[in-house]
Amino acid sequence: MGFNNYLPTRVISGKDCVLKYNFTKFGSHAFIVCGKTGAVKSGLLKDLEKTLKSQKIDYYIYDEIEPNPTAVSAHLAGAMAREFSADFIIGAGGGSAMDAAKAAAVFAENEKLTPPQIFTTKITDALPIITIGTTAGTGSEVTPYSILTYMAQNECLHKKSVKSPLLYAKICLCDAKYTMSLDWETTVNTALDTLCHAIEGIYSKRCNDMSRMYSLETVRVCWSMLKKAYWKGVVEKGEISFEIREKLLFASIIGGYVINITGTSYPHTMGYNLTTKKGIPHGKACAVFLSDFVRRMSPFDKESTALLEEAIGEDTLSEFLDAIDNLIGNILVLSDEEARSLAEELADSKALTSAISDITIDDV
Ligand code: NAP
Numbered sequence: 001m002g003f004n005n006y007l008p009t010r011v012i013s014g015k016d017c018v019l020k021y022n023f024t025k026f027g028s029h030a031f032i033v034c035g036k037t038g039a040v041k042s043g044l045l046k047d048l049e050k051t052l053k054s055q056k057i058d059y060y061i062y063d064e065i066e067p068n069p070t071a072v073s074a075h076l077a078g079a080m081a082r083e084f085s086a087d088f089i090i091g092a093g094g095g096s097a098m099d100a101a102k103a104a105a106v107f108a109e110n111e112k113l114t115p116p117q118i119f120t121t122k123i124t125d126a127l128p129i130i131t132i133g134t135t136a137g138t139g140s141e142v143t144p145y146s147i148l149t150y151m152a153q154n155e156c157l158h159k160k161s162v163k164s165p166l167l168y169a170k171i172c173l174c175d176a177k178y179t180m181s182l183d184w185e186t187t188v189n190t191a192l193d194t195l196c197h198a199i200e201g202i203y204s205k206r207c208n209d210m211s212r213m214y215s216l217e218t219v220r221v222c223w224s225m226l227k228k229a230y231w232k233g234v235v236e237k238g239e240i241s242f243e244i245r246e247k248l249l250f251a252s253i254i255g256g257y258v259i260n261i262t263g264t265s266y267p268h269t270m271g272y273n274l275t276t277k278k279g280i281p282h283g284k285a286c287a288v289f290l291s292d293f294v295r296r297m298s299p300f301d302k303e304s305t306a307l308l309e310e311a312i313g314e315d316t317l318s319e320f321l322d323a324i325d326n327l328i329g330n331i332l333v334l335s336d337e338e339a340r341s342l343a344e345e346l347a348d349s350k351a352l353t354s355a356i357s358d359i360t361i362d363d364v
């Protein structure tokens with residue numbers, strides 16, 4: 001047993017925790033980073049405005065963030081935050097809004113930093129960040145990552161992560177009421193992201209006893225809840241109750257703890273490619289590779305595999321993986337040439353060697 005884990009975000013959860021939170025300790029100017037939909041539809045923006053007004057905090061709402069945010073958008077948000085003399089940044093929305101908020105917090109404090117430089121420069125300053133999620137999947141609320149899209153020299157879009165301890169939110173506020181407005185598809189896609197975090201973590205070279213514990217609990221909670229929305233090939237796109245959503249949100253937060261410790265593996269890296277090249281939502285795009293990943297890695301750590309099967313509950317591992325594939329459905333067919341070209345983007349990536357058994361481009 002040996003740890004070197006750092007999970008510094010204070011996580012406050014519960015009904016109306018945004019309305020009850022005292023934001024004044026962070027200053028008098030709040031800069032809210034969000035997209036056009038999530039923060040509004042969920043009611044989060046309304047709650048934030050009400051709370052900030054009552055605490056006499058000036059705020060600016062920057063709602064220009066797109067799904068899979070670009071480094072350029074985050075840079076613009078950061079410049080606005082600086083102009084507004086923001087004391088702190090609130091990332092309000094799904095993983096996209098929260099990731100953009102984290103990068104904006106860096107750009108606000110580093111006037112000369114250009115969008116491409118955020119990927120290559122050691123981050124030494126950032127405004128304090130508060131994260132409030134309206135999806136349940138990324139765990140971005142509690143991670144030190146900001147995943148940004150950029151245009152590479154070959155004029156193709158790529159996703160890349162920026163990592164720094166300064167990207168950890170100081171505070172994360174979790175209220176599942178903000179996820180009630182999510183449609184069935186996005187709820188399932190984001191839950192698949194949670195499962196990928198947990199399972200990629202189990203088979204990571206960096207897995208330790210603590211991350212494994214989070215992984216197993218993430219799978220146990222997330223899968224038992226997801227099964228209520230889906231069961232053995234029968235997709236029932238029914239209402240998803242608050243109780244289920246609360247547990248999915250909990251699972252996504254502890255799934256975030258997993259990737260803080262272990263990082264992710266090739267399902268995520270390949271998932272980034274499917275998102276940027278084929279427009280497939282993040283969680284679903286990563287889950288496309290999940291069953292192959294588990295089938296490949298499981299023989300190399302039989303003990304963890306047995307624990308994973310236990311966490312899955314009454315389904316066998318194989319039934320679970322088939323159910324994940326069923327949930328994804330037939331989303332795309334790639335030509336051999338296209339598949340190889342996407343796989344080759346992993347050539348120098350850690351994704352090939354981060355799991356307990358290395359893989360090759362041919363495998364991918
Ligand atoms: P998202 O892109 O943030 O949101 C998906 C869609 O749902 C958007 O159109 C969004 O609209 C809308 N939406 C969000 N909340 C809603 C709500 N409560 N009601 C109705 N609509 C809502 O999706 P996500 O899966 O949460 O985040 C994906 C991003 O996170 C990807 O870029 C991925 O790479 C990243 N990620 C980050 C980490 C990390 O550790 N930092 C980990 C995993 C994934 P608006 O955008 O208009 O609000």
Ligand code: FE
Nearest residue numbers: 138193268282
């Ligand atoms: Fe993810």
